[in-house]
Amino acid sequence: MKKFINEIDDVLIESLSGFAAAHSDLVSLHLDPNFLTRKNKAQNKVAIISGGGSGHEPLHAGYIGYGMLDAACPGHVFTSPTPDQMLLAAEAVYADKGILFIVKNYAGDVMNFEMAAEMLPFENATVYTSDDCAVINSTYTTGRRGVAGTVIVEKCVGSLAETGADLQACKALGDKVNSRNASMGVALTSCTVPAAGRPLLTLAILSLKWA
Amino acid sequence: MNTEFIIDVAKAIQQTILANENTLESLDRAIGDGDHYINMKRGANAIVELQAELAPLKPDEALNKIGVKLLSTIGGASGPLLASFFMSMAKVLGTQARENKALKDNGDASLLNIAAAFAGGVQAIIQRGKADIGEKTMLDVLIPVSNQFVLLATQSCDVKLICATLIHTAEQGMLATKDLIATKGRAAGLGERAIGHIDPGAKSCQLMIETVCKLVLESEN
Numbered sequence: 504m505k506k507f508i509n510e511i512d513d514v515l516i517e518s519l520s521g522f523a524a525a526h527s528d529l530v531s532l533h534l535d536p537n538f539l540t541r542k543n544k545a546q547n548k549v550a551i552i553s554g555g556g557s558g559h560e561p562l563h564a565g566y567i568g569y570g571m572l573d574a575a576c577p578g579h580v581f582t583s584p585t586p587d588q589m590l591l592a593a594e595a596v597y598a599d600k601g602i603l604f605i606v607k608n609y610a611g612d613v614m615n616f617e618m619a620a621e622m623l624p625f626e627n628a629t630v631y632t633s634d635d636c637a638v639i640n641s642t643y644t645t646g647r648r649g650v651a652g653t654v655i656v657e658k659c660v661g662s663l664a665e666t667g668a669d670l671q672a673c674k675a676l677g678d679k680v681n682s683r684n685a686s687m688g689v690a691l692t693s694c695t696v697p698a699a700g701r702p703l704l705t706l707a708i709l710s711l712k713w714a
Numbered sequence: 715m716n717t718e719f720i721i722d723v724a725k726a727i728q729q730t731i732l733a734n735e736n737t738l739e740s741l742d743r744a745i746g747d748g749d750h751y752i753n754m755k756r757g758a759n760a761i762v763e764l765q766a767e768l769a770p771l772k773p774d775e776a777l778n779k780i781g782v783k784l785l786s787t788i789g790g791a792s793g794p795l796l797a798s799f800f801m802s803m804a805k806v807l808g809t810q811a812r813e814n815k816a817l818k819d820n821g822d823a824s825l826l827n828i829a830a831a832f833a834g835g836v837q838a839i840i841q842r843g844k845a846d847i848g849e850k851t852m853l854d855v856l857i858p859v860s861n862q863f864v865l866l867a868t869q870s871c872d873v874k875l876i877c878a879t880l881i882h883t884a885e886q887g888m889l890a891t892k893d894l895i896a897t898k899g900r901a902a903g904l905g906e907r908a909i910g911h912i913d914p915g916a917k918s919c920q921l922m923i924e925t926v927c928k929l930v931l932e933s934e935n
Contacts, residue, residue, distance in 0.1 A: 617842075
């Protein structure tokens with residue numbers, strides 16, 4: 504894949520800064536630790552925070568705004584964010600009714616959000632999304648991953664939170680939507696993680712990769 | 715063990731990680747998502763950059779600071795796991811120092827203290843990762859090494875013998891991941907397709923243990 508990159512180490516910061524500049528009427532960007540919030544902080548509602556490895560835009564920063572997320576914590580490319588990001592984001596958007604994390608079910612994401620939840624001084628709950636129906640959910644305990652269907656969870660829960668629903672109700676709806684959600688991913692070509700500099704996998708011209 | 719030694723270890727581990735870029739990258743591309751080397755490098759660099767702040771600290775404080783730094787630097791699964799390791803190791807060392815338990819005559823941590831701290835760190839990884847031995851992860855290296863370390867330290871074995879044994883144990887554990895089906899970690903979704911590939915997290919742990927042990931062996935000679 505061909506793309507313009509100034510410095511590999513600056514890819515994340517530059518893309519976040521560009522995004523924030525383009526949508527400065529909607530979002531605010533905080534750097535080091537990195538997180539984005541709504542431009543205008545919502546009042547008296549469950550604050551919804553999501554996050555994950557960068558490289559799957561518009562997840563999650565693109566879904567910040569009325570009716571969806573209050574904040575998003577972007578990790579490095581394909582790498583989950585770290586607890587310090589979630590803690591400061593939570594502090595920034597807390598609006599008296601608790602924090603709901605929406606976390607895609609990957610080992611790294613789960614552990615980092617779990618540590619943040621343990622350290623957080625506010626009431627909080629977590630919805631784990633696991634809509635990837637291409638992965639067997641048997642003895643492989645990490646199980647189904649959270650993928651595109653996460654957006655639907657963010658949309659439904661985000662909408663409920665705006666009505667003033669409490670943390671428990673938001674968490675319950677998130678779990679319910681997730682349990683009825685299924686996604687199937689297909690790769691037509693490989694991606695190239697900027698810092699790795701070469702394709703993650705090779706796909707023959709007439710091949711595609713499920714999931 | 716003093717803080718100067720911890721800083722030397724951090725520098726040596728940084729060199730080891732950098733020198734094994736191709737090994738770690740190709741292992742992780744095979745059964746992971748290709749970010750392990752980058753994450754390990756970012757973590758190692760961050761700790762080496764921290765050395766001036768670490769220098770005045772006691773060993774347990776330094777290890778805790780390393781854990782906190784890794785937690786906010788690495789991300790992925792390795793971040794919380796390695797951070798839990800160092801933070802728990804720090805907690806055990808700190809407690810034993812305060813209780814004056816099995817310390818050397820000069821008040822430094824003894825091999826027994828270090829072995830107990832290492833075991834505490836490994837236990838924290840087991841809890842955080844909800845994983846155990848035989849699941850094709852870093853624990854296939856860490857658990858046997860921890861058990862062996864505690865056993866040999868309890869028997870008051872010579873430090874050189876301990877280091878040589880642990881290098882060997884780590885290597886065996888790392889190689890054993892090759893024939894395992896992954897039930898934890900990023901390779902878990904691959905099922906039997908992961909067989910035949912060494913786990914990248916096990917490999918990086920083996921490399922780090924070898925680096926520490928070799929450093930001790932050099933200083934003893």
